[in-house]
Amino acid sequence: MPSTTGGTRGSVIETSGLTKRYGKHLAVDGLDLSVPGGSVFGFLGPNGSGKTTTIRMLMGLIEPTSGRAKVLGRPMPFETRRVLPHVGALIEGPALYGFLSGRDNLLRYDSADPTADPRTRGARADAALDRVGLTAAAGKKAKAYSLGMKQRLGLAAALLQPRELLVLDEPTNGLDPQGMREIRSLVRELASDGTTVFLSSHLLDEIEQVCTHAAVMAQGRLITQGPVAELAAGARGRLSVTTPDTGDAARVLKELGVADLVVTEDRVTGEPPGTDLADVNAALVEAGVRVRGFGVERASLEDAFVALTGEGFDVAG
Template sequence: MPGRPETGGPRAPDEREVRVPSTSGDRTVSVIETSGLTKRYGKHLAVDSLDLTVPRGSVFGFLGPNGSGKTTTIRMLMGLIEPTSGRAKVLGRPMPYDGRRVLPRVGALIEGPALYGFLSGRDNLLRYDSADPTADPRTRRARAEAALDRVGLTAAAGKKAKAYSLGMKQRLGLAAALLQPRELLVLDEPTNGLDPQGMREIRSLVRELASDGTTVFLSSHLLDEIEQVCSHAAVMTRGRLITQGPVAELAAGARGRLFVTTPDTADAARVLKEFGVADLVVADDRVTGEPPGTELADVNVALVEAGVRVRGFGVERASLEDAFVALTGEGFDVAG
């Protein structure tokens, strides 16, 4: 869990500015809402007028290159730093002003876990749990063991945390966030340092948590990770929000790639170029490019008439990567 905001900070807005629900069991449609959320460090604008909405029950991917403002945003949402301007609500309550009511309902892993290196993985979890005033001490050990098992660390539970690999530390931090049931789970680059098998396991765990009713807010710079596990996503770049919405709709907003599968790639590329197909790429027995404005059936006929042996032809579904490049004109880290 992130630390609570310090007392003596700015006074909470009055009722005309922010309506605060009267019960802790608030069931608002959105679990996170921001309006004009901004963070400035001197002349550097880290987050610029962010308007973000995270639906309850979603697995929400917060996507952007390293340095795009993702972690700064999360730190503001969790009350770890104060915004320069703008407002944020988490679970229907203003942050950081209502942090003492909000944070017990949130599990978080931000910028890697803070661990006691001289303690074992198990003892780290017990220490985390004992710091939670809502935790029942009678079931503390059982919950720690269950959390260790859930992230695959049971066999290493007695090992000192300073001897853990980066991936094992990530798992232990995630276990700490799962010690108690949470309405919202906030994960900042949760697969950092994990091998491919570990990444698959964390993705599976995220899906499982979502099926149990937990809203998961997952930041990542890996497009493949977001596309595989998230129902909704937002794209950040240079501190600004570019777009947000269901992942399928974001991808549908970009045009897919025309492809031709053929042993006659040189002839196929020539015909496609004549039809104005741009960004041609030839790889093995495939030629791909941007779909032309003409009827695709006419392109197929021209390929056949040119003697191209067409074994596959069509337009591939646009990916989240395609949508990102179309929106920003930038490349991206798409490694899984």
């Protein structure tokens, strides 16, 4: 489906050598990113990896030091006015008028959109509030909203108009588990309607649950990108042995060359050895270990990140 802004469904966001330098600090280093149209694209990286700086360049909020960025087929920031009416965004938390109600905040946002029909403004605000579960709190002043409610209101502002692209920076920040599930469901619904969703998050399990594609950033550089299933498949899973004899199991596994052992009350996990797993299981049984469960767990995005970067994932990022 052709984009109303001149792009194609092939690539909704595309960057080439995108770089941002602040003095001696290289925040984003030669980023080549490609976001397929119709995807739910997870943008992953620990604190200081360059995620938010990248998003700000994509939205035309700051100019790159070098390189190029296209959003919906048009160069940014040069065509910001033509691109942004087709983009909904929630970046670094919502900017709200605390003295206004949630509904009045949305009316204010909508009135700033030159493409919005003022005759249907109230209906759009009510529909957006309903979509994020804030109808009951529509008349409440924004300053009295919880952090999670503010996140919902910011998302409602991004959904006032139909969008080709929705850019969300940590959209579940401050939400309880039920709220997180609702936002994930909403993201899936938007994607099924044809909206491309670009979602920045530090919650790896969240990305695995909702995203079709992902990119991993570290220290300003792109480490990898592609379909989520393929990224996780690129990392080895962990050998898992469930047993009441964890001490003996750990000893046998160590002798067999299983590295990075982690022992809990009833389970021992580690990196699979190069030997046949059937032989590992047989060795455990021969040593008198009562094996109640044995296998290799599917690798996660966190496993992939550690394999690619050699470091853990900073969940505060």
